[in-house]
Amino acid sequence: MAVRPNELFAVATLSIALVSYLLFSHQLSSLLPWRKPHKISNKKRKGRRGLVDAIGNTPLLRINSLSEATGCEILAKAEFLNPGGSIKDRVAVKIIEEALEHGDLVEGGLVTEGSAGSTAISLATVAPAYRCKCHVVIPDDAAIEKAQIIEALGANVERVRPVSITHRDHFVNVARRRALEANELAKKHEIKDAGISQGNSKGGFFADQFENFANFRAHYEGTGPEIWEQTEGNLDAFVSAAGTGGTVAGISRYLKEKNPNVKCFLIDPPGSGLFNRVIRGVMYTREEAEGRRLKNPFDTITEGIGINRLTNNFMMAELDGAYRGTDKEAVEMSRFLLRNDGLFVGSSSAMNCVGAVRVAQTLGAGHTIVTVLCDSGFRHLSKFYNPQYLADLGLTPTATRLEFLNPPRVSQSR
Numbered sequence: 001m002a003v004r005p006n007e008l009f010a011v012a013t014l015s016i017a018l019v020s021y022l023l024f025s026h027q028l029s030s031l032l033p034w035r036k037p038h039k040i041s042n043k044k045r046k047g048r049r050g051l052v053d054a055i056g057n058t059p060l061l062r063i064n065s066l067s068e069a070t071g072c073e074i075l076a077k078a079e080f081l082n083p084g085g086s087i088k089d090r091v092a093v094k095i096i097e098e099a100l101e102h103g104d105l106v107e108g109g110l111v112t113e114g115s116a117g118s119t120a121i122s123l124a125t126v127a128p129a130y131r132c133k134c135h136v137v138i139p140d141d142a143a144i145e146k147a148q149i150i151e152a153l154g155a156n157v158e159r160v161r162p163v164s165i166t167h168r169d170h171f172v173n174v175a176r177r178r179a180l181e182a183n184e185l186a187k188k189h190e191i192k193d194a195g196i197s198q199g200n201s202k203g204g205f206f207a208d209q210f211e212n213f214a215n216f217r218a219h220y221e222g223t224g225p226e227i228w229e230q231t232e233g234n235l236d237a238f239v240s241a242a243g244t245g246g247t248v249a250g251i252s253r254y255l256k257e258k259n260p261n262v263k264c265f266l267i268d269p270p271g272s273g274l275f276n277r278v279i280r281g282v283m284y285t286r287e288e289a290e291g292r293r294l295k296n297p298f299d300t301i302t303e304g305i306g307i308n309r310l311t312n313n314f315m316m317a318e319l320d321g322a323y324r325g326t327d328k329e330a331v332e333m334s335r336f337l338l339r340n341d342g343l344f345v346g347s348s349s350a351m352n353c354v355g356a357v358r359v360a361q362t363l364g365a366g367h368t369i370v371t372v373l374c375d376s377g378f379r380h381l382s383k384f385y386n387p388q389y390l391a392d393l394g395l396t397p398t399a400t401r402l403e404f405l406n407p408p409r410v411s412q413s414r
């Protein structure tokens with residue numbers, strides 16, 4: 001039977017309409033990866049965790065100035081982009097989630113921490129997302145803006161004199177005590193209220209970032225895999241300074257497991273014993289041990305890095321060597337990055353970049369070296385970016401290029 005032209009036209013029109021509908025319908029959109037479905041399934045919505053979802057997965061930036069100067073690809077994780085402003089957001093989330101999972105912390109409970117700043121800011125930032133409260137104890141020589149931020153975030157801040165870790169009033173020991181006190185209070189309430197919660201005392205949990213392996217795991221399960229994926233496994237070295245050691249340990253261990261040829265290094269600020277530990281196997285002379293010194297043992301203007309005791313977290317690190325960095329190098333590096341790359345970074349990030357250049361000088365051109373930009377310069381206005389403060393210490397930056405890192409130092413390997 002012959003098909004009439006107007007029948008043919010009708011069939012063609014119908015077919016086009018059907019294909020168009022399918023192409024733009026929700027069913028087909030799932031088959032086309034460039035089209036996102038409009039509807040979010042209930043399952044997906046439940047999986048979302050609010051602010052916490054914005055933590056991690058930071059960009060891996062190429063530091064153009066340092067890459068061009070060294071002939072290496074120098075890449076850095078932009079951790080200052082986390083919502084709480086530093087790499088410690090990852091640690092805060094991991095510590096709280098693990099504590100909740102294990103029942104060491106309950107909703108409405110109090111998280112306590114002894115921190116020179118960043119971890120406290122991160123805990124104060126994320127605690128409300130878990131309906132918890134936060135109490136932080138910090139040494140009173142830490143930059144004032146950090147205490148102000150923590151208070152503004154709604155946490156309690158207790159500022160104490162900087163003393164040795166062996167002293168009962170070291171900020172870490174005070175924080176541990178505050179969690180115990182909160183637990184005792186909760187017990188008393190339980191007895192008094194015969195099991196009826198008054199809602200004002202749910203107990204405390206000491207975050208203990210130095211010894212708590214959740215810190216290591218935050219980087220072993222998060223930052224390390226991200227670096228591996230973002231470089232597609234094409235990296236030769238990783239370098240970082242250490243405070244608790246969580247960053248350098250978690251990342252170095254993960255990268256070494258993926259490829260034992262990736263070289264991992266520590267960059268250590270003045271006054272810290274970790275360089276000696278990595279190079280010589282001993283941390284300090286007897287006189288230098290924490291607890292034997294009369295004053296604060298740290299002799300650096302960098303914040304959050306350098307330590308004179310071995311922490312659980314640092315012990316997990318897999319290192320091939322270490323470098324020493326000076327305060328002057330960190331200050332000069334920060335200004336170099338600002339002038340050449342528009343990067344406004346904190347003191348530990350600047351020290352990490354000093355480390356990246358030292359590694360580049362050791363390995364030679366053509367290598368890919370990864371480091372971490374822990375936080376931004378906004379938290380360091382009163383010290384690291386204060387011209388008068390630096391002038392009083394003879395640390396006024398004067399370099400025009402990277403001449404402050406010459407001559408290259410020889411690799412320090414075990």
Ligand SMILES: Cc1ncc(COP(=O)(O)O)c(C=O)c1O
Binds near residue numbers: 117118242243348374
């Ligand atoms: C700003 C900043 N950078 C670096 C570090 C060191 O990282 P980690 O404790 O993982 O060794 C810290 C630690 O508190 C810090 O606050």
